[in-house]
Amino acid sequence: MMSNPLRRPTPVAPWxxxxxxxxxxxxxxxxxxxxxxxxxDVSLDIYQGELFALLGGSGxxxxxxxxIxxxxxxxxxGSILIDGVDISALPPYERPVNMMFQSYALFPHMTVEQNIAFGLKQDRLxxxxxxxxxxxxLELVKMPDLGKRKPDQLSGGQRQRVALARSLxxxxxxxxxxxxxxxxxxKLREHTQFELMNIQERVGxxxxxxxxxxxxxxxMASRLAVMNAGMIEQVSTPAGLYEYxxxxxxxxxIGSTNLIEGRIASQNEEAGTVQVYCDVLDAEIQARHADPLPVGTPVTISVRPEKIDVHEAPPQADNVAVGQVVEIAYLGDVSIYQVKTASGAVLRVQETHVERSSEPHYDWDDTLYLSWSAASAVVLAG
Incomplete structure (x- = not known):
């Protein structure tokens, strides 16, 4: 079979x-x-040109x-190397690093141009x-005509761009x-996210x-590290963190999910699936999981709300639960339902509104059948 000469090869990410x-x-x-x-004991590798995010709660x-x-x-x-050079012992002013603070820290008595030029003049350029x-x-941040203004004459988004320009x-x-x-x-934050991404891509x-x-x-990020209690829980792409x-x-x-505790009941290594008995559902859940796990191993099943399908009659599916609607949240683009099963488990379900409607599709106390595939159930240790 001949390859298509016009087809672009899929780029390989540096990591x-x-x-x-x-x-x-x-x-x-x-x-x-x-x-x-x-x-x-944090260890982390970041590659040239990445927009890498450290994500975590307070503390x-x-x-x-x-x-650091x-x-x-x-x-x-510990040590820190940039481009192969150990900078661990260098003071801040000798590192090839700049930092942009949340407060922007612009000099109020200086113009935009003077703020951007401050560090350059300090370096005697x-x-x-x-x-x-x-x-x-100023061209990069799309403010070529605002160089003579003072920070108090700018909007919040403009001050943010001046701080970025000064840092770069x-x-x-x-x-x-x-x-x-x-x-x-x-609204401005959402708009500025894409501006920052574009600027980062242009300057490299x-x-x-x-x-x-x-x-x-x-x-914004090409990859993320999720931190918790001083340690890195996982490093991956946004899709990798969400889906796996x-x-x-x-x-x-990351996002919203249903967490259901259980224990391994059986495993089909050939099919790459496990059966997990969950007390709170009084039922077994089938999930994709290739790694061998002994029967009886405690695990947690994660199922995202949008992965669960809603039916008014019993469906044919890998996993099925039935319950009554106990809470409803209408958010415009989606409706969120809390469905309580007979065994007391409450599952969060998300329904996307693909047609114009002024009300959620289901009502309180409606009986719903919920289904999800084995591939949508993520097996987590403990």
Whole structure:
């Protein structure tokens, strides 16, 4: 069979290429405050040109790790390499790194141009080069006519872009962003996410973004590290984290899911499936799982609400549950139903509105049959 010469080869992501060398390498970084581990033996590889996100809740260690990369916090142990060079002992001003803070930290008495030029003048660059770089940065962030304004004459989104331009003006090898969109309202934040992605792609600088907003991280990042209690739970692409969570914490933290505890009842290695008996459903759930698990092993089944189909009559499916609607939330594009089974389990179901309607499709106390495939059930340890 001849190959199609017009078909483009699928690009291989650097983290999938065994020959690719990490641009940023974090090795066994640990930081404690008293008896609390802010970072607990964290190791992470990030590649050139990535927009990488550190995602986690308050106290997860993501901001501490970012400040360690910037040189603002000294780790108890561990090393940091950028482009093969160990920068662990370097002070912040000697690192090829810049940081953009959530507050933007613009100088109120300076114009936009002066704010962007500040770091360049500190580095004693020639005046002509400073002017050229400032003009280039203003074009990059689409503010060429606003250079003479002061920060208080700008909108929140414009101040955010000035802070980004100032951070990029020094041409750092690595740009760190600490909750950069946290001060913006929802609509502006959504718009600015795509602006940031476009700018990052144009300049090619490696970005490391810290955020607690999973939607922001999933939208912007090429890959994410989910942090919890100072440790990394999982590193993957947005789709990888959502569809194939490695731990119960990741399954709960990324998106919404139904978690059903049970134990292995049987396994069909040839079909790559397991049967999991779940007390709360008083039934067995069939799930795809290739790795061998002994009978009796406690596991948790994760099923996303949108993976569950709703029926008014018993369907033919891998997994079926029946219950009554006890809660309804109408969100415009979707309706959320809480369905309680006879055994007391409550399953969250999401129905997408593909046709115009002013009301949810089902009502309180309606009896619904819920079904999902074995492939939609993720088996998690414990």
């Amino acid at each position: 999938q290429d065994p020959a690719a060398q990490p641009f940023l390498r974090i090795q066994n970084v640990t930081k404690t405050y008293g008896k609390v581990y802010a970072c607990d 997860s260690g993501k901001s501490t790790l970012l400040r 990369l910037a040189g603002l916090v000294k780790p108890d142990r 020639p005046a002509a080069e400073v002017r050229e770089r400032v003009a280039h940065m 003006a020094k041409q750092p090898k690595l740009l760190l962003l600490d909750e950069p969109l946290g001060a913006l309202d929802r 600088t490696t970005f490391v973004l810290v955020t607690h907003d999973q939607e922001e991280a999933m939208t 969570p490695a731990t119960r914490f990741v399954a709960e933290f």
